Amino acid sequence: MAALASADQLAAARAVRAAYRSGVSEPTSGVAPGLTQANLIAVPADWAFETLLYAQRNPKPCPVLEVIEPGVNALRVNERRVNERGQIESALAPGSDIRTDIGRYRIWRDGELAAEQTDARDAWEEHPDLVAFLIGCSFTFETGLAEAGIPIRHQELGRNVPMYRTNIDCAPAGRLRGEMVVSMRPIPAGRVADAVQISGRTPAVHGAPVHVGDPSSLGIADLSRPEFGDAPDVREGEIPVFWACGVTPQAAIMASKPPFAVTHAPGFMFITDVPDAEYIV
Amino acid sequence: MAALASADQLAAARAVRAAYRSGVSEPTSGVAPGLTQANLIAVPADWAFETLLYAQRNPKPCPVLEVIEPGVNALRVNERRVNERGQIESALAPGSDIRTDIGRYRIWRDGELAAEQTDARDAWEEHPDLVAFLIGCSFTFETGLAEAGIPIRHQELGRNVPMYRTNIDCAPAGRLRGEMVVSMRPIPAGRVADAVQISGRTPAVHGAPVHVGDPSSLGIADLSRPEFGDAPDVREGEIPVFWACGVTPQAAIMASKPPFAVTHAPGFMFITDVPDAEYIV
Numbered sequence: 001m002a003a004l005a006s007a008d009q010l011a012a013a014r015a016v017r018a019a020y021r022s023g024v025s026e027p028t029s030g031v032a033p034g035l036t037q038a039n040l041i042a043v044p045a046d047w048a049f050e051t052l053l054y055a056q057r058n059p060k061p062c063p064v065l066e067v068i069e070p071g072v073n074a075l076r077v078n079e080r081r082v083n084e085r086g087q088i089e090s091a092l093a094p095g096s097d098i099r100t101d102i103g104r105y106r107i108w109r110d111g112e113l114a115a116e117q118t119d120a121r122d123a124w125e126e127h128p129d130l131v132a133f134l135i136g137c138s139f140t141f142e143t144g145l146a147e148a149g150i151p152i153r154h155q156e157l158g159r160n161v162p163m164y165r166t167n168i169d170c171a172p173a174g175r176l177r178g179e180m181v182v183s184m185r186p187i188p189a190g191r192v193a194d195a196v197q198i199s200g201r202t203p204a205v206h207g208a209p210v211h212v213g214d215p216s217s218l219g220i221a222d223l224s225r226p227e228f229g230d231a232p233d234v235r236e237g238e239i240p241v242f243w244a245c246g247v248t249p250q251a252a253i254m255a256s257k258p259p260f261a262v263t264h265a266p267g268f269m270f271i272t273d274v275p276d277a278e279y280i281v
Numbered sequence: 282m283a284a285l286a287s288a289d290q291l292a293a294a295r296a297v298r299a300a301y302r303s304g305v306s307e308p309t310s311g312v313a314p315g316l317t318q319a320n321l322i323a324v325p326a327d328w329a330f331e332t333l334l335y336a337q338r339n340p341k342p343c344p345v346l347e348v349i350e351p352g353v354n355a356l357r358v359n360e361r362r363v364n365e366r367g368q369i370e371s372a373l374a375p376g377s378d379i380r381t382d383i384g385r386y387r388i389w390r391d392g393e394l395a396a397e398q399t400d401a402r403d404a405w406e407e408h409p410d411l412v413a414f415l416i417g418c419s420f421t422f423e424t425g426l427a428e429a430g431i432p433i434r435h436q437e438l439g440r441n442v443p444m445y446r447t448n449i450d451c452a453p454a455g456r457l458r459g460e461m462v463v464s465m466r467p468i469p470a471g472r473v474a475d476a477v478q479i480s481g482r483t484p485a486v487h488g489a490p491v492h493v494g495d496p497s498s499l500g501i502a503d504l505s506r507p508e509f510g511d512a513p514d515v516r517e518g519e520i521p522v523f524w525a526c527g528v529t530p531q532a533a534i535m536a537s538k539p540p541f542a543v544t545h546a547p548g549f550m551f552i553t554d555v556p557d558a559e560y561i562v
Contacts, residue, residue: 049330052337053348067334069455174350281562 003277009034013093013271017101023118025103027160027229027267029152033143036092036205036276037269038065038134039246040102041253042123042262045070048131050174054252055133057171061180061248063136063204065272066092070129088124090134092272098132099124104265106250111257116265123262130262135246136205137269138183140276144198150191153233160267161185162226163245167219168210170248178252181228181245182210182218186238195241204279211242218242228266284558290315294552298374298382301552304399306384308441308510308548310433314424317373317486317557318550319346319415320527321383322534323404323543326351329412331455335533336414338452342461342529344417344485346553347373351410369405371415373553379413380405385546387531392538397546404543411543416527417486418550419464421557425479431472434514441548442466443507444526448500449491451529459533462509462526463491463499467519476522485560492523499523509547 005013012032028037043051048069055062068088087097105120106113124130139161142152154161161183168180187195192212200208215223223240224231228247234240247266264270286294293313309318324332329350336343349369368378386401387394405411420442423433435442442464449461468476473493481489496504504521505512509528515521528547545551 045330049326049333052330052333053350056333056337056345056348064337067337069334 003275005035005273005275009275010273013273014095016271017093017096020103020118021097021100025118025268028103028269028271029139029142029161029267030155032271033146034276036065036272036274036279037137037139038092038272039137039249040098040132040134040262040264040270041249042130042132043258044127044260045129045131047175047258050176051131051133051249053173054170054176054249055135057173058180058248060206060210061170061244061246063206064133065136065204066090066134068098068132068134070131088132090270090272092134092274093270094273098270102264102268102270104268106263106265108253108258108261108263110259111254120262127260134270135249136279137246138199138206138243139269140205140279141199141202143276145195148194148198150187150195150198153186154230157233159230161229162232163228163247163266164218164220165227165251170252175258176252176256178248178255180210181247181251182242183229183245184223184226184232184240184242186232186234187241189237189239192239192241199243201281202276202279203281205276206244206246209241210244213239213241215240284556286316286554286556290556291554294374294554295376297552298377301384301399302378302381306399306549309384309550309552310420310423310442310548311436313552314427315557317346317553317555317560318418318420319373319553320418320530321379321413321415321543321545321551322530323411323413324539325408325541326410326412328456328539331457332412332414332530334454335451335457335530336416338454339461339529341487341491342451342525342527344487345414346417346485347371347415349379349413349415351412369413371551371553373415373555374551375554379551383545383549383551385549387544387546389534389539389542389544391540392535401543408541415551416530417560418527419480419487419524420550421486421560422480422483424557426476429475429479431468431476431479434467435511438514441510443511443513444509444528444547445499445501446508446532451533456539457533457537459529459536461491462528462532463523464526465504465507465513465521465523467513467515468522470518470520473520473522480524482562483557483560484562486557487525487527490522491525494520494522496521
């Protein structure tokens with residue numbers, strides 16, 4: 001694996017992280033195209049094993065790209081690099097700070113959404129033992145879909161992707177349980193197979209769809225009313241295609257009620273420096 | 282994924298597990314061909330997060346097939362099945378008991394090998410909070426190599442596979458660190474590419490080799506003296522090919538000295554009911 005981001009891509013990634021750090025907030029579909037995007041869930045150390053186990057048992061919605069433990073600002077092979085600037089840095093994005101570089105965070109208390117904010121440093125001050133998990137995001141393969149001429153409707157409309165809770169229960173892990181969350185993209189019927197194959201090449205960012213074409217069998221009663229993100233626009237001749245989504249840990253938080261957690265807001269992802277090609281198998 | 286074992290295969294797996302349970306002990310290369318074999322590492326709960334994180338950061342030597350937590354005898358999706366017979370059962374092998382169904386166990390204290398024994402129930406009595414990890418084993422793809430006409434020398438000779446500590450450091454996780462262990466098979470030069478491609482289809486059981494042909498660059502000074510298993514027999518025209526090995530967690534135990542751990546003895550694997558085809562990607 002030796003995919004390298006271009007200088008332009010790296011500059012774009014740094015620029016958007018700096019903008020989000022300064023308070024800018026936007027859904028990130030289509031932002032910094034060609035780079036890997038990630039979901040965040042951070043939990044107190046007492047919940048870290050179960051969270052990692054939940055991800056291990058549910059790799060389709062929860063593919064782990066990186067784990068950042070307390071007291072260690074960036075981990076690489078054979079290297080424990082403590083960032084002298086006091087940042088909690090992702091190894092996937094040198095110079096980043098996972099507490100500030102996402103556009104919008106969610107703070108969870110006892111399974112309830114307690115706040116949305118553009119900076120999460122106070123959460124790490126309150127819980128210095130937070131363990132952060134970066135989980136693959138389907139926005140990563142949207143670049144490949146677009147390059148193949150497959151329309152990305154929510155990008156065209158300047159909206160967030162629609163996301164839904166489903167009736168698919170994830171495998172539990174200790175105190176953690178919950179259902180799978182999916183993202184949906186309307187795909188022209190003649191391009192569904194292409195979308196399956198293109199996304200299927202990158203299992204670390206959810207891979208191939210979990211479902212094609214029948215919202216009701218996923219327990220989705222009304223496609224026009226997603227639980228997360230914006231309403232879809234499915235046109236004549238298009239099929240709703242559903243991918244496992246990294247918001248699934250947020251459904252687990254709601255169902256399992258850990259005392260505290262921090263996540264990104266759905267659609268507002270962490271932008272890394274890692275090219276999407278890095279995760280093609 | 283719907284690969285099903287044949288009735289003959291399942292009967293063979295049950296028979297060998299019953300034999301090992303009754304005290305029989307043998308290296309398992311070539312045993313119950315076509316079924317998945319697994320490495321074991323079990324650690325006290327206090328070390329479970331770091332062990333799982335070590336595996337997550339080092340997926341080539343430590344691909345996790347299953348995690349069995351304390352108090353839960355078998356976990357499947359949406360099901361917490363407590364075995365009324367008091368077994369600590371693997372979901373990969375119904376009716377099994379991971380404390381008895383491996384031919385030879387190793388008991389580790391403070392990083393030192395304290396005992397080898399054919400039954401580990403006393404270890405679980407001493408540490409009821411043990412968390413067991415089953416990790417993929419390269420014996421699994423030997424069936425595919427043999428079916429392609431590639432010789433498996435250690436099987437031909439009735440020996441255990443040779444295994445070596447290397448100079449490749451694994452990515453650390455908390456208190457856990459250590460070098461990668463590899464298994465070695467001498468492959469006729471004209472079949473090396475085939476061996477790479479066949480094993481490469483099953484990343485969950487170590488996948489493609491990590492190294493082909495130069496023991497010294499792995500830090501292996503003397504190929505004839507493996508740290509684990511039996512001496513190899515490399516013949517004229519054969520190339521030593523090295524695969525990441527699930528004994529790697531035992532090297533981490535030696536280097537990191539957790540107070541207690543249980544593993545299988547190298548080469549004496551847990552036989553599951555899962556066909557090797559289940560892990561072909």
